[in-house]
Amino acid sequence: MKNYTLQIKEIITILSKNQKTISFAESCTGGRIAAAFTSVSGASSVLNGSVVSYSNDIKHQWLNVDNEVFITYGAVSQPCVEQMLKGITTLANSDYAIAVSGIAGPTGGTDExxxxxxxxGIQTPIEQKIFHCLFKGNRDEIQEQSTHFAIEKIKEFLQI
Incomplete structure (x- = not known):
């Protein structure tokens, strides 16, 4: 795992100073974002919780992603991540959230x-933004790029 310690320390400092919390709903990153945060001292002051929602059943049961989203758009979609964000902020009662769903490979990809x-996806108290990314590399590289991108984006939203 890449070392995100400095970036995460900055995020923790800002969230803590503003008495805000964060949570994560991860699929293809498999908990890497949560692991990166919990490796930094002080994370417990801002991190309310995290869910690795790898299956559609768990996305539905734990995060209230509507089954119609899976049928119409698939788990790797903007509507799914939108609902994952809403679900994790409700479940963990957090101010900020990150949600990730994707295809890390080497199997599972399609032409589309x-x-x-x-x-x-990034959820703040006032806005939600979903980013559609296309990363290159092997499974580990795609998971790492996704983790790095998510950490960079939450920093931007916190204006660090």
């Missing part, structure tokens, strides 16, 4: 959604 297709 090739390996490396990842949707990363």
């Amino acid at each position: 959604k090739p390996v490396g297709t990842v949707y990363i």
